[in-house]
Amino acid sequence: MYLPPNVSKARLREAENARRNLAELVKAYSQGEVTRRDFIKWGLVTTGGLLVPIHGLSPFTSSAYADDFNVPTGLPPSPLFGVQAFTQPMPRFDVLPRKAYTPGKGVMNPLPAFPGRPGFDPTEQANTTQQPVPAVLGGRTGPIEGRPPGPIWAHQQWHDFFPTVAVEVTQEGAKANTLYNPGVPSSLNSGIDPTAALRPRFHPGLPDQGPLALWTFNGTLPPKLLIGRYHESILFRHHNRLPVDPTQNGGFGIHTLSTHEHNGHHGAENDGFTGAFFFPGQFYDYHYPICHGGYFSFNLEATDSRCGSPNDAGGIDKLAGDFRETMSTHWFHDHMFSFTAQNVYKGNAGMFNIYSSLDRGNEEINDGVNLRLPSGRDKSFGNLDFDVNLMLADKAWDGDGQLAMNIFDFDGFLGDVMTVNLVYKPYFEVERRKYRFRILNGAVARFFKIALSDASPLIMIANDGNLLPSPVVLTELDELGIAERYDIVIDFSRYRVGDKVWMVNLAEHENGRKPHEDLSLREALSGISSDPCVGKFFEFRIVRDPARPDVSRVPAVLCPNPDLSRIPVAAKRIFEFGRGAKQTTSDPVSSFFGPWGIKTNGRDMLAADFGRISAAPRFGTREIWTLRNGGGGWDHPIHIHFEEGQILARDGKLSNVPAWERGRKDVYRLRPGGSVTITMQFRDFGGMFMEHCHNTTHEDNAMLLRWEINDAGGAFLRPLPTPMPTPQGVTFVDPTDILSTAFR
Template identity: 45%
Template sequence: MFAFGLIASFAQIGVALAQDIPTGGSPSPLFGAQPFTQPVLLFEEFGTQPMPGSACTNCAPLPPARSCQSGPDGAALDAFLRQPLWPAPTREANTSRPNYWASMIGGCVRPLATSAVEGRPPGEWFAHQRWSEFQPRAYFQSAMTGARTNNGLRDAWQRHHFTVGEFRRGGLYYRGGTNRNLQVRFHPNFPVQQPNSVWTFDGTMPPKLLMARVGEPIMFRHFNALPIDPAANNGFGAHTISTHEHNGHNPAESDGFAGAFFFPGQFYDYRWPMQLAGYDSINTNASDPRAGYPNGAGGVTRIRGDWRETMSTHWFHDHMLDYTAQNVYKGNAAMMNYYSAVDRGREGFQCNYSNPNNANLCLPSGTGLDWGNRDYDVNLVIADKAWDANGQLWFNPFNTDGFLGDRVLVNWTWMPYLDVRARRYRFRILNGAVSRNFQFALVTQTGARVPFHMVANDGNIMEHAVRFPNAQSQDLPEQAIAERYDIVVDFAQFRAGDRLYLVNLLEHQTGRGPQRTVPLADVLSGRYDGRDPAVGRIMELRVQSYTGRDQSMNPAQYEEGGRVMIPRPTPPADVLQTAVRRDFEFARSGGTDNAPWTIRTNGGAGLTADVHRVSAAPTQGQWEIWTLHSGGGWQHPVHIHFEEGRILTRDGAPPPIWERWARKDVFRVGENPTGHSSSAVEVLIRFREFMGTFVEHCHNTQHEDHAMLLRWDLRSPGQVIAIPTPIPDWEGVYYEPSADLQTQAN
């Protein structure tokens, strides 16, 4: 084992060699900051509210922008967002009211003959499906706007109210009982981010978290309060946005279609039904106690659908056509925890150890709330970033291979520490980068690997927990962009005062994909040459004493051969013979300099993105096998919207154990040095309940934005008419014809 050297030495090596990695710019300065001298930002909950029961007679409109180059005043925006949801959401897009900023747009852009307050495409094509059946029962609203000081807007909407568990006074995460006065900066030594450098939900930090219940439909009204002038972006980012809830079982009009974006001064009503897949065909009488959500009073409200389709850790982010990478990198991303009968967020309560009617897995969380405790359940979004000599976030939009930052932020904080109790914790780890994959090791101060269990892969709790280290991997497997890994770590084996480190071992030199896994010993001893400064320790965990009783589940009891967490749905016996097969190759065949990335469908030509073209049209309910290939050796994390799939094979062989027990929505294809990817992946999948226009794309979002995206439509049996393509404009959304690709079906 190798002891760590001086903390500062690794930072200095990184500064000296940062120019070797392809940011295309100078090393990001540290302004004298030292590693592990600030606490990590813990997520701030949006806080859902019950839908208003009556109209608001004195509600004010979205406050005006201060100028063509800026958003509205922060205090005025907070006052606006405190109002109840108004006007009431409608099944079809609200085009009866003009854009809130129509008059100012007339002076900044051009006079508008017409406009609409809602940017959702009008009419039946983008009307909320099954509106009367899944009318929203809860809502939240937020505005995408420039960085500003947090004024405590959401303090009262936190479920813990800063009075429960570790968030109460004297707890590990109390920190004054407010997020008021928090500025958007990556370290106290760093400059504050300017309003056009970082764009976030509310314009504030901490990063945001939606805590939602399976079976409780939610309305998200997303306001666009970005500058009217598209050039007021400090060099990158689009002021038009579209929000994708990754990978919700949501109808197409609320999926965040890349071509259904909206403009400053507008809102878009996203209605997320939050229903279990299989709603129409499985457990239709809502009798299964495992299919349900916590009712807030110690019970479970049962719902229809397949409990095996229960989801847990999601996120939502921008999906603007051609600008997803820039907007996500700039701050348009939030996490989302699903709570259910199975994943209640309350340990020690109705655990399923002996009574089959008690579905709660009792994953580490806490006990103070009926559901949604976050004392020992921690969301972590990890992403690489770069900033200029003035400390302002910086991005190179011309790097079509994939932009790599030279610093790694955890929850938007540079090299933070996290206090943890000597007990079990759940970490929900999201790779929120735009082009970089990670591979994480968890080690002690002396360099010894810390054992842990993976319990969820992407948004899904697995059938069996997988222990690390194991025969196939010593550390967490490679984690591609948008993948989520939920792990359980038991800190009870350590003493108060011990320190542990989360270490990234995956080296990148280009956006092509990872170059190699750096041996842990080389990183810890200082032998690593530092050519990629994102390799190394990124967060410190400081163990604190624990006097309570850990009532969370022991994941070792759920390893293969033991108990089952959530079994994977079982397909029909003849599915391999009857399934529709489709083939997609992600490559660079026939692209252009500006749009080099292509997708080849069923042996056809390599094509760049065109939202008018329907490359696949599955029939609702049909089992399908999609084979995903990578051409030319490039690595691509492929994301299929709307449903999870099961990996059948990787290059004809069974997948590794952490994928064998999982359902996934991101599928790594292409060459890599970790052995955790392959040139071809077979995915078993089917689409149910809702229809419409969805996409499939590479989640290296620089590849996506430079044409590696295709449209697919989910249709009813016998449907042959393609949904028309929405074309948004300042004056409204109109439609153009769509066309089916001739090679779309085998």
């Protein structure tokens, strides 16, 4: 279903010509010169969102040289320039520097994190200090911070969780990394020299990515890792240093940003709401309290050591909240309205490890609370020696080796090249001991199904950032949906020094709607699949015996689920995800037309509008939501922001819920024609949040809705006004639509 490797030169020339013609349309569309309605009017795109197969425009079109080739990338095959698989080491994530704050009495003192910059100190409400705005963005002046102003978008519980750590990042075009910090010595990073500049490329034998092709945190590779621990509140300052001119985007992507800390338990002002984006030249201060759920209503005397944070002395600082809400592996990414797929694909994604009294990141501490999962032992918390973050993503590039994307495949863009931590099919050196791998599906539309090449066991300990009640031993992981995280443990002591073993992808795609088929391990290794992302994609090299004895454990009990059975159910809601959406609003900023949409409680299938309120559970209540797939020809990994849920039933039955889905989750795979029933409670913070398909192409076209938590006290209104960002400042307007069933 892809152009085969042995395709004729004539066919490749046709495909490359089509790619160039398509690139012109992509550029015009991405820069706002034309709209999707224009393409429909001109007969270039169907109302369902598919590019019409016109010869000389689409590589999907048959010709004299090939019949009915379907190219899911919509592009010619990505050239490898002679590069071979498993010939470069995988770089570990780049650990972001953490800077200490000097807290004051209710206000922020001058901060060592931001020296010599008067007026730039973080504030509870948005910093509206004015600065000049470039003419291409409308001129005049605008605020230095893009956060919506006033008390409604002030940092909630600012004084309860006063920031003690500052992390400052930029978003900018690709450049060499001269400050790489893997958090471990080179001997534990496959020999990579951290003092040598890392070029912005997917392999040393591939071209550098240009500053308009790849937009990453700090402009560098590898992806960034944020380190946090419970109740150590982080002020995450994100500077937008992307090109001021929106046409300077390399053909796709938008220069406005909204950073979503995926699964974060904090106020909506820090959630990366899709309509709270900010512009080049501005920053946005995100406040991450990192508190357990129920902080203001459960275990208020902080007597349970399981609900705590690791301190620098190796002990535990006890905290309020419910230890059963402990989270471990998050990630953060752009959530710009209708451009999430493009911006994340361009490199706007990082990971976030959170440490707790349960999950200490120190395998040696044996105090009866610490689970002693594989990590290391030299630091009191957060050792990364044997705790490794992996970001999986399929990519594609053009004939010049520059990152490329077909933004007209509204079913879901698929690349034809596998990357791990944004490098092409790498290897990783390991010792003969246990390792923890935190695996993120950072793709746009591709699902992965992972096994080891020798069919040996994988121990799954967490999903979606949450420790499971008990570990699950598998020889093949379940399909990993976009944005899902699976934490697994692999015991390499079963191998000999000099052995190799590979991670293998079993999920075959023909298009971006869903996996076409899950292959057997033998089939995936045989090379019979036409999907170039099936098969071996990551090589482990067992290089030595452990330098020190492996004292890590995988205990039989990890983290039980909260018991919600005694909390009354305040409301039940049904959301159906499918095609054929209509748009009932017309605001040019907040609304979007697309083939995908969501029904709420049996109403019309509606396309996205972040001004429309589709649900509004009350603060302090519990609800049951049923998520339904409106068709059998696609799959949707549904993400609900802010609150985790527990799955009560799959397709109407608890017995259909497998062991690895019986922990807490924030992404719910519906499966073709299926449904998932979940329960959630709404506590601690309020504001406007989102629910959407995390096939980001579906989300952008336009399978997304807004919901909000109201009656939380403080500045909260009912309903909340919608922010409308401009470079000159954010204004507020009334919601464009409120579904009659939203407020109960």
